[in-house]
Amino acid sequence: MALSATRPTMRDVAQRAGVSLKTVSRVINDEPGVATDTAAKVGDAIAELGFQRNDLARSLRHGRSSMTLGLIIEDVANPFYSAMAQAVETAARERGLMLITASCEEDPAREREMVTALLRRRVDALLVVPAGPDHRWLKDAAVGTPVVFLDRPPGDVEADTVLIDNVGGARQAVEHLIAQGHERIAYVSDAGNLWTASERLNGYRQAHEAAGLPIDDALVRPGTHRAEEAEAVVASLLANERPTALFSANNRNTVGALRALRATGQATALVGFDDFELADLLGATVVRFEPAALGRHGSALAFARLDGDDGPPQRIVIPTELVRRGSGEVRPGAEVGS
Amino acid sequence: MALSATRPTMRDVAQRAGVSLKTVSRVINDEPGVATDTAAKVGDAIAELGFQRNDLARSLRHGRSSMTLGLIIEDVANPFYSAMAQAVETAARERGLMLITASCEEDPAREREMVTALLRRRVDALLVVPAGPDHRWLKDAAVGTPVVFLDRPPGDVEADTVLIDNVGGARQAVEHLIAQGHERIAYVSDAGNLWTASERLNGYRQAHEAAGLPIDDALVRPGTHRAEEAEAVVASLLANERPTALFSANNRNTVGALRALRATGQATALVGFDDFELADLLGATVVRFEPAALGRHGSALAFARLDGDDGPPQRIVIPTELVRRGSGEVRPGAEVGS
DNA sequence: TTGTATGCGTTATCAA
DNA sequence: TTGATAACGCATACAA
Numbered sequence: 001m002a003l004s005a006t007r008p009t010m011r012d013v014a015q016r017a018g019v020s021l022k023t024v025s026r027v028i029n030d031e032p033g034v035a036t037d038t039a040a041k042v043g044d045a046i047a048e049l050g051f052q053r054n055d056l057a058r059s060l061r062h063g064r065s066s067m068t069l070g071l072i073i074e075d076v077a078n079p080f081y082s083a084m085a086q087a088v089e090t091a092a093r094e095r096g097l098m099l100i101t102a103s104c105e106e107d108p109a110r111e112r113e114m115v116t117a118l119l120r121r122r123v124d125a126l127l128v129v130p131a132g133p134d135h136r137w138l139k140d141a142a143v144g145t146p147v148v149f150l151d152r153p154p155g156d157v158e159a160d161t162v163l164i165d166n167v168g169g170a171r172q173a174v175e176h177l178i179a180q181g182h183e184r185i186a187y188v189s190d191a192g193n194l195w196t197a198s199e200r201l202n203g204y205r206q207a208h209e210a211a212g213l214p215i216d217d218a219l220v221r222p223g224t225h226r227a228e229e230a231e232a233v234v235a236s237l238l239a240n241e242r243p244t245a246l247f248s249a250n251n252r253n254t255v256g257a258l259r260a261l262r263a264t265g266q267a268t269a270l271v272g273f274d275d276f277e278l279a280d281l282l283g284a285t286v287v288r289f290e291p292a293a294l295g296r297h298g299s300a301l302a303f304a305r306l307d308g309d310d311g312p313p314q315r316i317v318i319p320t321e322l323v324r325r326g327s328g329e330v331r332p333g334a335e336v337g338s
Numbered sequence: 339m340a341l342s343a344t345r346p347t348m349r350d351v352a353q354r355a356g357v358s359l360k361t362v363s364r365v366i367n368d369e370p371g372v373a374t375d376t377a378a379k380v381g382d383a384i385a386e387l388g389f390q391r392n393d394l395a396r397s398l399r400h401g402r403s404s405m406t407l408g409l410i411i412e413d414v415a416n417p418f419y420s421a422m423a424q425a426v427e428t429a430a431r432e433r434g435l436m437l438i439t440a441s442c443e444e445d446p447a448r449e450r451e452m453v454t455a456l457l458r459r460r461v462d463a464l465l466v467v468p469a470g471p472d473h474r475w476l477k478d479a480a481v482g483t484p485v486v487f488l489d490r491p492p493g494d495v496e497a498d499t500v501l502i503d504n505v506g507g508a509r510q511a512v513e514h515l516i517a518q519g520h521e522r523i524a525y526v527s528d529a530g531n532l533w534t535a536s537e538r539l540n541g542y543r544q545a546h547e548a549a550g551l552p553i554d555d556a557l558v559r560p561g562t563h564r565a566e567e568a569e570a571v572v573a574s575l576l577a578n579e580r581p582t583a584l585f586s587a588n589n590r591n592t593v594g595a596l597r598a599l600r601a602t603g604q605a606t607a608l609v610g611f612d613d614f615e616l617a618d619l620l621g622a623t624v625v626r627f628e629p630a631a632l633g634r635h636g637s638a639l640a641f642a643r644l645d646g647d648d649g650p651p652q653r654i655v656i657p658t659e660l661v662r663r664g665s666g667e668v669r670p671g672a673e674v675g676s
Numbered sequence: 677t678t679g680t681a682t683g684c685g686t687t688a689t690c691a692a
Numbered sequence: 693t694t695g696a697t698a699a700c701g702c703a704t705a706c707a708a
Contacts, residue, residue, distance in 0.1 A: 020695045055458040057685035082420040120393040358679045395701035
């Protein structure tokens with residue numbers, strides 16, 4: 001019984017069972033060549049002492065794998081990222097890996113900090129939603145460790161990457177609004193220097209160009225990260241610039257836009273990028289894609305590298321789809337109600 | 339340049355810098371007593387080789403801490419758990435710890451698997467939303483490692499625990515409905531053997547007893563885990579049992595109930611346990627509490643144990659509050675619309 | 677200011 | 693079938 005303060009080691013087990021260290025090791029790792037009764041003795045000793053293998057020591061000795069996957073995202077509490085994280089965790093578990101997740105909240109310094117912490121821990125592979133603009137340092141630091149970029153491509157470096165079809169999805173959304181007869185379509189998004197935001201802005205522009213519609217720059221409002229900021233910006237847009245339609249470029253902005261629209265009661269059309277729970281009840285038309293697909297494909301790419309694939313960097317693009325639920329089908333000049 | 343396939347070690351750095359292993363160690367750990375130019379030489383060697391300290395080896399040698407926190411929840415994709423996880427991650431970071439999160443989806447076998455995996459990795463402490471009914475094994479297995487239970491108490495064991503005021507919150511919700519004049523109030527919740535579900539049912543019962551209202555057992559419907567299941571159950575309830583009000587005991591059930599209510603168009607009152615995003619726009623009256631508080635208090639308890647606190651097990655209860663948004667203020671027999 | 681020797685808990689090598 | 697011994701990469705005690 002008397003479990004000492006310090007955990008029992010294989011040596012303790014060996015002593016208690018009256019065998020050698022190596023025999024204990026064999027039993028623990030199910031290696032062949034152990035007599036049934038010796039195995040039983042060892043098993044008893046393990047149970048009596050409450051021994052648990054130290055996987056830190058094991059990894060150190062074994063040299064290669066720590067049976068760990070690292071994931072760096074912006075914010076676990078955002079459903080977009082948590083859906084991604086869930087997919088990665090599932091894939092990791094299927095391979096017997098544990099997942100270490102770190103959020104860096106769009107802070108490049110923290111991103112770097114987290115990456116180094118994970119590499120020091122010798123994660124087997126790294127999945128990263130990059131925050132900073134340049135990632136040569138990352139590829140250099142991670143030499144030997146597969147790195148896959150999710151949602152945004154790395155800066156100045158070639159690497160496996162999984163992206164959403166941002167341009168296509170945004171274009172689809174805005175073309176839909178234009179098809180309803182809208183000519184003053186506002187654009188609200190996260191910080192404009194964010195790759196996804198600028199890609200979606202490209203889609204917005206392309207749709208206008210294709211339709212021969214001019215863009216009023218006053219309607220283009222990047223820079224709102226949180227839902228509250230988006231709500232304020234949209235409220236101001238509605239009051240001053242009088243757009244007849246809105247394209248919100250991510251789920252935070254869509255939430256803010258919905259609140260602002262409800263508050264004014266104006267019949268303004270809205271299409272959001274990224275679906276969200278209860279969008280059906282709110283009648284929100286969105287560009288939908290599968291956030292989990294980022295995690296699934298990302299881990300598959302990483303695992304392929306671990307299994308020896310040394311082909312050229314892959315780039316996978318997840319398709320999008322327009323889901324009509326009402327808010328995107330409001331016509332310009334329509335009355336409130338529907 | 340020629341980085342070999344295997345990572346450089348402190349020995350390699352020492353050799354390159356022409357100093358001893360110990361000197362490199364001193365530089366890396368900012369220990370005093372190193373001449374400025376020796377430190378510079380070592381720094382150069384580190385940079386040239388791209389050396390990164392192996393934290394696995396460091397933890398092994400250092401013996402005590404792996405600078406890691408383990409968190410076991412049911413499902414990262416559920417906003418309740420992801421808010422909790424975010425709070426834990428923040429607390430962990432403040433202490434310089436990384437967080438390993440594992441979801442076990444209400445599967446006791448998986449819970450046990452994850453716990454042992456984390457203990458083998460020598461996490462400094464463990465935060466667990468317990469899935470199984472009995473946790474003596476856990477306290478035994480975790481000897482020496484602080485364990486804090488979140489959201490549900492452990493079975494058959496005394497340990498630090500952080501809970502929501504389930505009974506009080508549920509009672510508050512149902513009393514509110516009774517105060518509106520409702521007498522046929524349905525109860526939908528997760529599996530009845532789940533501690534939180536049965537506690538909330540207690541609150542439901544207490545409110546009825548206090549008001550001298552009988553309970554129609556046909557209105558009590560535990561057992562719906564996913565939103566889709568809840569939607570079906572509520573639809574059937576509305577069609578057959580004709581309750582005038584609903585109490586949904588968690589966010590999944592509330593989402594399902596909202597969909598079912600919308601589908602029938604009946605003017606049935608609804609109060610949900612656990613707030614959710616956009617509940618304001620949907621006019622959903624809920625019992626609110628701070629999911630992040632579970633994570634915050636939980637990590638604080640764990641850290642206190644790590645810092646030597648050996649007092650008796652603590653139990654912290656997070657308060658709840660009723661938020662009126664309309665759905666809970668519908669009166670029996672009211673017309674649709676509002 | 678710098679270096680040598682030893683050990684953390686495990687697995688791998690080789691011999692008995 | 694079993695065991696003695698070295699080694700993984702680092703930190704600690706102690707010496708120089």
